[in-house]
Amino acid sequence: MRRSLDTGEGADMCGKWRSIIAIIGMLMLGLVLPTEAYAHGVSIEYTSNVEIEIIARYDTGTPMAGAQVAVYAPGDPSTPWLTGVCDEEGRFSFVPDTSQPGIWDVQVRLAGHGGIIHIPIGEDTTAIDGSGGFSHLQIGLMVACVVWGTVGTALYFSRRRRT
Amino acid sequence: MGKKVFIPVITLSILAIILSGCAGGGATGKLQFHANGEDFVRQGFVSKDGWSISFDHVYITLSDITAYQTEPPYDPSLGNDIDGKVKVALDGAYTMDLAEGGEDAPPLLVAEVSDVPVGHYNAIAWKMAKAASGPSAGHSLVIIGTAEKDGQSLDFTINIDEECEYQCGEYVGDMRRGILREGGATDLEMTFHFDHIFGDGELLPGDELNLAAVGFQPFADGADAASVLNMTEMHLGHVGEGHCHCECH
Numbered sequence: 001m002r003r004s005l006d007t008g009e010g011a012d013m014c015g016k017w018r019s020i021i022a023i024i025g026m027l028m029l030g031l032v033l034p035t036e037a038y039a040h041g042v043s044i045e046y047t048s049n050v051e052i053e054i055i056a057r058y059d060t061g062t063p064m065a066g067a068q069v070a071v072y073a074p075g076d077p078s079t080p081w082l083t084g085v086c087d088e089e090g091r092f093s094f095v096p097d098t099s100q101p102g103i104w105d106v107q108v109r110l111a112g113h114g115g116i117i118h119i120p121i122g123e124d125t126t127a128i129d130g131s132g133g134f135s136h137l138q139i140g141l142m143v144a145c146v147v148w149g150t151v152g153t154a155l156y157f158s159r160r161r162r163t
Numbered sequence: 164m165g166k167k168v169f170i171p172v173i174t175l176s177i178l179a180i181i182l183s184g185c186a187g188g189g190a191t192g193k194l195q196f197h198a199n200g201e202d203f204v205r206q207g208f209v210s211k212d213g214w215s216i217s218f219d220h221v222y223i224t225l226s227d228i229t230a231y232q233t234e235p236p237y238d239p240s241l242g243n244d245i246d247g248k249v250k251v252a253l254d255g256a257y258t259m260d261l262a263e264g265g266e267d268a269p270p271l272l273v274a275e276v277s278d279v280p281v282g283h284y285n286a287i288a289w290k291m292a293k294a295a296s297g298p299s300a301g302h303s304l305v306i307i308g309t310a311e312k313d314g315q316s317l318d319f320t321i322n323i324d325e326e327c328e329y330q331c332g333e334y335v336g337d338m339r340r341g342i343l344r345e346g347g348a349t350d351l352e353m354t355f356h357f358d359h360i361f362g363d364g365e366l367l368p369g370d371e372l373n374l375a376a377v378g379f380q381p382f383a384d385g386a387d388a389a390s391v392l393n394m395t396e397m398h399l400g401h402v403g404e405g406h407c408h409c410e411c412h
Contacts, residue, residue, distance in 0.1 A: 062372055077283060078342050107335055112356065112372075114404035118236050119357035 020154045027147050049095050052119055056090040056108040063090030067110035074102030074121075086110075096121050166276035190345035191278040194251055196228055196287075197352045199270035200261030204357055210310075211362020214379035218262040218308040222299035223355065225273065227328075228289040230341070230351050237286040239332045239408040245286045250280045258297050261355060262308075270352055284341035285333040287351050287402060291394075291411075292326050302326070304399075306357075310379055323388045327411035329353075329400035336403035354401040360392065 057062040065088045073081040073096070086092045086108065096104050096119075104119045202208075207217035210287055231237070231247025239382045246330040257273050264271070299305040304323040309316060334352055343349045362376035381391045394411040401407060 058371065062371075072339070078339055107339075109335060109404050112358075112404055113406075114235070115406065116333050118337060 016154070016158045018149060023150055027143055027150070036043070050098065050121065052096050052106075052121075053091060053093040053095055054086075054106055054108070054117060056086050056092070056110075056115075058113065063088065064073055064108060064110045065090055066107045067092075067114075070107045070109075071096075072105040072107070073097065073100045074104065075100050077105065078162075098122075121133070191214055192279040192281055192343040192346060192349040193275055193277045194230060194279045194284065194343060195272040195275040195348065195350035196230070196253065198223070198225065198257075198259045198261060198273050199271040199352050199354045200357060201354065202266075204261045204355075205264070205268055206266045207308075208358065208361075209364030210215070210379040211225050211364055211366070211368065211373040211376055212378040212380045213364060214310040214312045214361075214383065216310045216361060216379060218306065220263075220298070220300075220305070220307040221261040221357070222258055222294070222297070222305040222307075223261060224256055224258045224294040224299060224303055225353065226290045226292045228253040228257070228273065228353070229287065230284045231286040231288070232280075232282045232284055233286045237330070237332045239330060239406050242408050245288055245330050247286060249280050249282055249284075251276055251284070256292060256295070258294050258299060260298075273353070275348075279343065281343045281345050281347075284343065284349070284351055286331065287353065288328070288330045289353055289400070290326065290328050293324065310383065312383075317383055319382055321347055321382055321388050323392065323394065325389075325392070325394040325411045327394050327400065327409055329401065329407040329409050331402040331407035332405055334402045335405035340403075352403060354403055355399050356401050357399070359397050359399055 039076040054069070056067050056069075058064060064086055067090065069084045069086060070080040070083075070094045071084075071094055072079070081097075081104075082094055084092055084094070092106075092108075094163060101122055102120070104117055104121050107116045108114055108121060149161040171224050200218075204218050204221050207215065207216050229245075229250055230250040231245050231251075232249035233245060233247045237243075237245050237247075253276070259271050259273060261271065293303050294300050299322075302322045302324055303326050304321075306321040306323075307319070309318050311317070331353075336352075341349055341351050358372060359376055362373040362378050363370075366373055375396065377391050382388075395409055398406070398409055400409060
């Protein structure tokens with residue numbers, strides 16, 4: 001009896017694709033369901049107000065008391081973000097805007113002498129506690145990786161059986 | 164077969180678009196180079212030893228003038244060579260008269276270069292070299308003027324033959340310089356502090372500047388520059404109030 005090769009293999013292939021689609025569907029369901037039902041994530045944020053203190057001295061070690069100070073933020077290196085004057089010990093402090101990460105330039109001038117110092121200022125960080133909360137983006141990426149891995153594996157084995 | 168051709172074609176197209184954006188072109192602007200003897204030269208001053216000095220001419224010859232964009236910013240105190248990711252160099256030598264233009268003259272324009280890459284030019288190097296010709300031929304620096312003290316008036320010419328190399332960091336002054344944006348212009352300044360040679364009568368005798376300066380009296384006594392001056396120690400070259408690494412010979 002002549003077998004209808006197409007019908008047999010076609011039915012086989014349809015069944016495999018239904019399985020794959022079902023798996024994908026279940027995994028996609030995980031994306032839309034409230035994550036709180038599956039993970040009690042906790043997100044803790046902090047900001048650190050970093051105070052920068054500079055100490056300006058001549059080569060001889062003499063403090064640059066009363067020196068003019070100009071602070072430049074990374075976003076606008078032409079316009080002083082802050083100006084001030086060093087105290088009697090040549091000290092000047094400021095709290096940079098940490099929403100502007102990058103190199104902050106501090107210029108000090110007095111009586112025809114001056115210099116510039118370049119200070120790297122980092123970004124605020126979001127701390128994650130031990131119970132492991134993840135952001136929606138992280139969850140989405142993890143699900144996508146699992147889906148892609150599942151699909152790839154299923155396709156691999158389906159090709160092997162065919163050959 | 165369609166898929167096998169399609170993906171490589173798309174990949175190559177994307178690469179071509181990216182590379183065509185990177186190759187050649189780029190934002191540019193104009194960069195100017197200025198030389199400045201400051202008010203000390205233009206208006207004169209009183210030396211640490213009481214001589215009232217006015218300058219008729221201060222001829223200085225500058226060569227190997229190069230502006231750099233450096234990252235991290237160049238620190239002249241370390242004494243290393245400048246290593247810039249972007250360089251703009253001037254050809255030739257330029258003899259400038261720092262006393263030119265009168266008391267209120269602006270800094271002198273040495274040269275300007277168009278179509279240079281944008282960015283922050285935060286370092287500059289130059290040489291003070293012997294002039295091959297002109298009013299200061301054979302000398303790197305010639306100072307011509309008049310000094311007065313206690314009713315005495317003395318016309319003088321000081322010839323300096325030492326050649327110096329200056330490597331400087333970012334300009335320090337009332338405003339930031341060297342920040343070049345697309346289609347714009349900026350400048351860098353080579354500043355020369357002659358109070359470092361003669362001292363400053365407005366400062367205390369024990370001031371660090373006056374302690375290091377030679378004053379004018381040795382020249383009034385007839386000494387020549389070679390016997391009196393060590394140009395490396397004079398630190399004549401600055402960038403505004405910013406310092407330079409200096410080597411003279």
